[in-house]
Amino acid sequence: MSWISGVGLTPFGKHAGRSALDLMSEAASAALEDAGLERNDIDGLICGYATTMPHLMLSTVFAEHFGLRPRYAHAIQLGGATGFAMAMAAHLVAESRAARHILVVAGENRLTGQSRDNAIQTLAQVGHPDYEVPLGATIPAYYGLVASRYMHEHGVSERDLAQLAVLMRAHAQTHPGAQFRSPIDVDAVLASRPIASPLKLLDCCPVSDGGAAFVISRESVSGHGVRIRGAAQAHTHQHVSAAPSLTEFGAGMSCADALHSANVRLEDIDYAAIYDSFTITLTILLEEIGLAPRGQAGALAAAGHFSSSGKLPLNTHGGLLSYGHCGVGGAMAHLVEAHLQLTRRGGDRQAGAPSMALLHGDGGVLSSHVSMVLEAV
Amino acid sequence: MQPEMTADQRAGSWVDGDRAIVYQRCGVCENIWYFHRAFCPNCGDGDPGTFTASGNGCVYATSMVHRAPSDALRRHAPYLIVMVDADEGFRLMAHGDPSLAIGDRVRARFIEFGGKIIPRFGKPDG
Numbered sequence: 001m002s003w004i005s006g007v008g009l010t011p012f013g014k015h016a017g018r019s020a021l022d023l024m025s026e027a028a029s030a031a032l033e034d035a036g037l038e039r040n041d042i043d044g045l046i047c048g049y050a051t052t053m054p055h056l057m058l059s060t061v062f063a064e065h066f067g068l069r070p071r072y073a074h075a076i077q078l079g080g081a082t083g084f085a086m087a088m089a090a091h092l093v094a095e096s097r098a099a100r101h102i103l104v105v106a107g108e109n110r111l112t113g114q115s116r117d118n119a120i121q122t123l124a125q126v127g128h129p130d131y132e133v134p135l136g137a138t139i140p141a142y143y144g145l146v147a148s149r150y151m152h153e154h155g156v157s158e159r160d161l162a163q164l165a166v167l168m169r170a171h172a173q174t175h176p177g178a179q180f181r182s183p184i185d186v187d188a189v190l191a192s193r194p195i196a197s198p199l200k201l202l203d204c205c206p207v208s209d210g211g212a213a214f215v216i217s218r219e220s221v222s223g224h225g226v227r228i229r230g231a232a233q234a235h236t237h238q239h240v241s242a243a244p245s246l247t248e249f250g251a252g253m254s255c256a257d258a259l260h261s262a263n264v265r266l267e268d269i270d271y272a273a274i275y276d277s278f279t280i281t282l283t284i285l286l287e288e289i290g291l292a293p294r295g296q297a298g299a300l301a302a303a304g305h306f307s308s309s310g311k312l313p314l315n316t317h318g319g320l321l322s323y324g325h326c327g328v329g330g331a332m333a334h335l336v337e338a339h340l341q342l343t344r345r346g347g348d349r350q351a352g353a354p355s356m357a358l359l360h361g362d363g364g365v366l367s368s369h370v371s372m373v374l375e376a377v
Numbered sequence: 378m379q380p381e382m383t384a385d386q387r388a389g390s391w392v393d394g395d396r397a398i399v400y401q402r403c404g405v406c407e408n409i410w411y412f413h414r415a416f417c418p419n420c421g422d423g424d425p426g427t428f429t430a431s432g433n434g435c436v437y438a439t440s441m442v443h444r445a446p447s448d449a450l451r452r453h454a455p456y457l458i459v460m461v462d463a464d465e466g467f468r469l470m471a472h473g474d475p476s477l478a479i480g481d482r483v484r485a486r487f488i489e490f491g492g493k494i495i496p497r498f499g500k501p502d503g
Contacts, residue, residue, distance in 0.1 A: 120446050130392045131412060132470050134493050136442060136450045141458050144440030145470075149460075152479050194455075197441040241411060241460070241470045246438055 002094035003225040004087075004374070005101070005217040006035025007336040011177035012210035012324030016112045020050035021065050023107030023211030027329070028066055031213035036222050037101060039066070042215070044099025045073040046090050048082045048106035048328030051122045052113035062105065072099045079126060079363025080277055081233075082106070083212070083331035084370035087359075088231040090216035091372075100218050106328030107211025119207050126364050128239045140204055140278070142240045142365040144196035147280035149246040151198065154287070158198050160298025161279035162189035165202045165321055167301045168276060171308070172318025174349045179208050179324035189279075203279040208324030212332035214339070220377070224343035229356075229373040230262025240365040249366040251288045255358065258371035264356060266290050269373075271341050271354035272312055273334035275361040276319040285360055286314075289371075313351035316341060331361040335374075342376040391494050396487040398430040398496055400467045411467045432485035434461040436477050436498070437468060450491050459483075461498055472497040 008030025047059040090102040172178035192201040234250030276282035306314035317337040389395030403417035459473035483498040
């Protein structure tokens with residue numbers, strides 16, 4: 001058993017002149033303050049990576065910079081799945097008693113720290129260097145391929161996908177830290193610039209600067225601890241060309257294992273934090289996990305099912321699609337928001353009184369899956 | 378049409394600048410795959426066969442890329458990326474004629490793109 005004893009999150013968007021270490025430090029300070037802990041309480045450190053600051057040993061670079069001397073430290077690289085993989089690793093480290101309070105932190109100046117072309121080319125490297133990248137494929141193209149097949153098999157329309165972009169934007173309007181807060185409707189999504197069909201600009205998450213952090217502890221130390229009840233992963237492939245299927249991925253398996261390890265049924269989940277790099281990502285994950293019937297995620301979103309006042313509030317901070325995506329910190333923002341909701345600290349965004357959250361992240365092209373179950377205690 | 382080549386002789390692939398699509402098959406477990414390796418990723422056998430594909434297949438997925446990743450490729454955009462189920466039993470990514478749709482029967486030819494030879498699929502009679 002382990003506890004998330006504090007969380008920290010910066011606004012996402014442009015933080016011109018601020019480095020990855022700056023953004024990590026800001027988020028880490030906020031998480032320590034939220035947990036009521038000091039630097040010398042932290043004896044474990046797990047970092048992600050920053051494409052603007054590649055380093056062999058980011059965790060000890062950060063430890064030195066921030067002023068930590070952990071007994072346990074390393075970084076993790078698992079693309080978009082990194083944030084939840086870090087949380088799962090910290091959970092396991094806490095359970096193993098290798099450390100008492102593990103700081104999990106990531107931050108990156110992904111938007112202002114490099115050119116747009118550089119960001120796109122770096123991210124495209126999740127593709128195969130010989131068999132995919134030379135074709136001029138990009139991350140949106142890999143997901144566009146997935147979308148075309150999934151929509152073909154399950155009768156999903158571009159309008160259905162757009163409903164999820166509209167939902168995330170509606171949620172972001174209630175969060176002052178979100179990168180994009182002006183309202184959009186389905187027609188605006190459909191009319192936005194084509195990127196890689198069937199995906200248009202507003203089907204894609206933005207590139208952002210930002211940071212996120214949390215402290216995972218062996219025991220509850222703050223008045224607003226959230227218990228990590230279970231976690232699991234599934235890794236089915238790396239490259240989309242080698243995916244066993246473009247309509248079934250490892251998400252179902254990963255979530256089923258996480259629920260099993262938590263001894264919780266899917267029906268018990270009353271808050272969802274699901275990775276949403278593209279509208280198709282969110283659609284597939286919701287439907288494969290079983291939070292929406294196949295082909296129905298968009299219709300459920302339009303009917304208010306995933307709204308703050310709905311049956312299953314989803315990414316109430318606005319998700320990657322509208323809160324923003326700064327790399328590793330992107331999915332960590334989903335966990336931070338889940339923590340705030342479970343501890344009823346959502347303020348204007350508070351979505352009832354959820355008690356059991358399901359988190360799911362994916363990395364690569366739906367390649368790497370990490371699922372977690374969090375419980376309000 | 379090129380018949381299957383004999384094993385133990387690495388057929389030239391577009392990845393290495395040749396005008397061919399190459400795949401591998403394990404003689405022990407009959408696994409078939411696309412990314413070249415010196416062993417079978419299913420059973421570990423160290424002597425897989427390497428074959429030249431017919432270039433015939435069926436479109437599995439498509440995406441028209443409007444936002445190219447670099448200045449060098451910008452002038453080619455938009456271009457269609459396809460995934461094709463090859464008749465031999467493996468799946469590959471390539472370019473396709475803009476009118477292609479999921480389910481179309483296709484045949485590969487080869488074009489130059491960004492300074493490399495790459496496969497581009499079209500309808501067999503196109």
